[in-house]
Amino acid sequence: MFSKKSNDIPENPSDESQNTYSEPVTEVAAEPDQSYGYENNANRANPIKPSIISEGFEFVGTITSEGVLNISGVIKGKVTAKSVLIDSSGLVEGELFSDQVMVKGKVLGDINCQELNIGPLAEVDGSVSYDSVHIQRGGKIKGHFIKK
Template sequence: MSIFSKNSTSQNNPEQDMQEQTDNFSQSNAPEELESEPVDQNFRSEMPTRSPINTKPSILSEGFTFEGTIVSDGVLNISGIVRGKVTAKSVLIDSTGQVDGELNTENLVIKGNLKGDVNCDDLNVGPLANVSGNINYKYIHIQRGGKISGKFNKN
């Protein structure tokens, strides 16, 4: 039956016709009921968490000086000056960045200046970087022009 049909069950009551059409449509398009198992109470804890790599980086801008301890689960971009202890999943010391202190990270890219004790898995020293201190690493890449001094230990 259509809205514009001349064969109506109640010609004098268009509201009743519309209700009948709606009821017929709802019944014919109703979803089938499916059996499902109950949701495990620990479901939420088993869901994957957001990867730190996909989070926005923490940024210490040029002209900013920080003294103290920094702890980050994700990426830390340093364009300013940090004096103290830094622990992060991944650290980028930009060309204007400077770190004096202790640094612990999985991935370290140095384009600026670093002086201190470092523990990292992957170390990438850029062509304009200056690195000095006690550096512990698993993998290292030093680009032509990068300056390094101190004690370098492969883990």
């Protein structure tokens, strides 16, 4: 991994009067520490880390994320993200647009997504537009289903 080049190597190592010169290391290869869930981290210069709305936090307005949005708090407004996880303590009041949605908490509003997963204690009150849906036993949806 590290290389050291030496131009002038003394012929007699016991001769202390000769100076030794080493060129500085010009190339070092390092491996990434973590992949952050991506299979090939080398192809991603800056992996997108999840955005987190923590329990006890309330956000009012429009929130947009290019990656994963993990909601344990409350969002009142419009949510747009690549992937959304609403934890059991999470609540979204408003519109939700995403490729993948996992609801373990509550959504009061419309959901527009490709893939929807409803957990056993989840509640959704609003229209759902989807490509695929999975509802675990105990999950509740009150509203219209619209298959894309």
